[in-house]
Amino acid sequence: MSLDRVYLFDTTLRDGAQTTGVDFSLADKIQITTMLDALGVDYVEGGYPGANPMDTEFFSEKRTKKARFTAFGMTKKIGRSASNDPGIAALLDSKSDAICYVGKAWDYQVRVALEASLEDNLDSIRDSVGAAVKSGRETMLDCEHFFDGYKANPDYALSVAKAAYEAGARWVVLCDTNGGTLPHEVERIVNDVIKHIPGDHLGIHAHDDTGQAVANSLAAIRAGVRQIQGTLNGLGERCGNANLATIIPTLKLKSEFSHHFTTGISDEALSKLTQVSRGLDEILNRSPNRHAPYVGASAFATKAGIHASAVLKDPQTYEHVAPESVGNRRKVLVSDQAGRSNILAELERLGIAVKKDDPRVTRLLDEVKEREGLGYSYEGADASFFLLARRIIGEVPEFFRVERFSVNVERRFIEGSETETVAEAFVKVNVDGDTLISAAEGNGPVNALDLALRKDLGKYQRHIETLAIVDYKVRVFQGGSDAVTRVLIETADKTGERWTTVGVSGNIIDASFQALIDSINYKLLKSGATA
Numbered sequence: 001m002s003l004d005r006v007y008l009f010d011t012t013l014r015d016g017a018q019t020t021g022v023d024f025s026l027a028d029k030i031q032i033t034t035m036l037d038a039l040g041v042d043y044v045e046g047g048y049p050g051a052n053p054m055d056t057e058f059f060s061e062k063r064t065k066k067a068r069f070t071a072f073g074m075t076k077k078i079g080r081s082a083s084n085d086p087g088i089a090a091l092l093d094s095k096s097d098a099i100c101y102v103g104k105a106w107d108y109q110v111r112v113a114l115e116a117s118l119e120d121n122l123d124s125i126r127d128s129v130g131a132a133v134k135s136g137r138e139t140m141l142d143c144e145h146f147f148d149g150y151k152a153n154p155d156y157a158l159s160v161a162k163a164a165y166e167a168g169a170r171w172v173v174l175c176d177t178n179g180g181t182l183p184h185e186v187e188r189i190v191n192d193v194i195k196h197i198p199g200d201h202l203g204i205h206a207h208d209d210t211g212q213a214v215a216n217s218l219a220a221i222r223a224g225v226r227q228i229q230g231t232l233n234g235l236g237e238r239c240g241n242a243n244l245a246t247i248i249p250t251l252k253l254k255s256e257f258s259h260h261f262t263t264g265i266s267d268e269a270l271s272k273l274t275q276v277s278r279g280l281d282e283i284l285n286r287s288p289n290r291h292a293p294y295v296g297a298s299a300f301a302t303k304a305g306i307h308a309s310a311v312l313k314d315p316q317t318y319e320h321v322a323p324e325s326v327g328n329r330r331k332v333l334v335s336d337q338a339g340r341s342n343i344l345a346e347l348e349r350l351g352i353a354v355k356k357d358d359p360r361v362t363r364l365l366d367e368v369k370e371r372e373g374l375g376y377s378y379e380g381a382d383a384s385f386f387l388l389a390r391r392i393i394g395e396v397p398e399f400f401r402v403e404r405f406s407v408n409v410e411r412r413f414i415e416g417s418e419t420e421t422v423a424e425a426f427v428k429v430n431v432d433g434d435t436l437i438s439a440a441e442g443n444g445p446v447n448a449l450d451l452a453l454r455k456d457l458g459k460y461q462r463h464i465e466t467l468a469i470v471d472y473k474v475r476v477f478q479g480g481s482d483a484v485t486r487v488l489i490e491t492a493d494k495t496g497e498r499w500t501t502v503g504v505s506g507n508i509i510d511a512s513f514q515a516l517i518d519s520i521n522y523k524l525l526k527s528g529a530t531a
Helices: 026-039 053-058 086-093 107-114 118-134 146-152 154-166 183-193 213-223 244-253 273-284 305-313 340-349 359-374 382-393 445-453 458-464 508-526
Strands: 007-010 043-047 068-074 098-104 138-144 171-176 202-206 227-230 401-413 419-431 434-442 468-478 484-492 498-505
Touching (some): 007 244, 026 043, 043 053, 086 118, 098 107, 098 118, 107 146, 118 138, 118 154, 146 154, 146 183, 154 171, 154 183, 171 213, 171 227, 183 202, 183 213, 202 213, 213 227, 213 244, 227 244, 340 359, 340 382, 382 498, 382 508, 401 445, 419 445, 445 468, 445 508
Parallel strands (some): 007 227, 043 068, 068 098, 098 138, 138 171, 171 202
Antiparallel strands (some): 419 434, 468 484, 484 498
């Protein structure tokens, strides 16, 4: 049985750029385009040539190898021809394969936002689409506010969609611009539209203001549309757009869709989806959403002991798909709720061989629960748990011993009333009987300590030169003036490997230093260093 083709349109670089706090550089856009192209999406919408110098430069050459490189723009201004519109000229001058226009589909928006007649809006759509089609570009129209427009005036919303289709648009995209439409409404309205425009010429562009963007996109596919627009990790203005990192594996792995539809995403590309998702966050300097479907660090994590035992016997008991299919991995968390099953599963994952009835497993479990009572948390600190397990079940060499450290924070006056605050750290360590003393300045006390500690570790220096702190979290575990502070530090090396360590103390600097020491010891142990 032949499968219907569903086309994936990524607008991370255009609609996703409207996310609060997200600003793409030209280098960012080129790198992300390469990632999306390799993933296998059909369209990469890169921005609005002519709107700003960066987007104009971005479209000065074709940036994709397989995906259709798509330029976005407005339909022609009311009162002038498409051939005399600077915005359309910029689109036609770009090195794009396709052009996606946006046009109003809600009569209220036409009157209020465009201050134009309904017929003038239709003429603008026809002329603009016609100009792009004539240039030989694949052309599409995003029907802005389509669902709100359809509910208010279905005849006019349909006339907008039909005007674009009859002018030669390859795709007519129905947009839930305000994100307020619900799945059953999407399905009903799409069923009506398909009576006038074939489904293989219709797309869906959903926003997530009610948390329904993915559901609305899938409802539209069920109703007959064959293009889905969305963004990687659900980037977008307000609450974001339909998340392609959720939609893609759903289309590929859920039988209701995989038995009827095919996409341009290969199984091999799907197995790298988690890497792509986290790669985008890395470029944006954002912490990945741990609870994101499919790709989140907690997407396949099990905490309760009874659940962990079931997962180890049969993963399908608590996993809806195999984590490896999307490049993720199973995690059985070690916490104060853990049982022996959790401990054994994590030891196996970490490569620590131990028999099920080994009494050291019970000792380790008791130690975990005792330390978590003091404020430690190992469910998010895999590297610290690895070290703790090795100390109880095996051994951890003493690579170095910290004899003392100190930190000083100073505010300096530069000129006039200008000041700068500088942190200085001093660390004294012993390596194989040699005393090494290092000092460093940093942006803050933890940064200064990190730099000083890693400045000179003698024979181990080559193992730690490329380390970098990529995330730092602080939580007050007990309130009041005698609060206990928990610090989680995520570290990365040049290979891209990441690990998390934990420290707990009544002093935030001491807690941070514990986590820093664990981080370095973990790296040395995994690198095969010997004491």
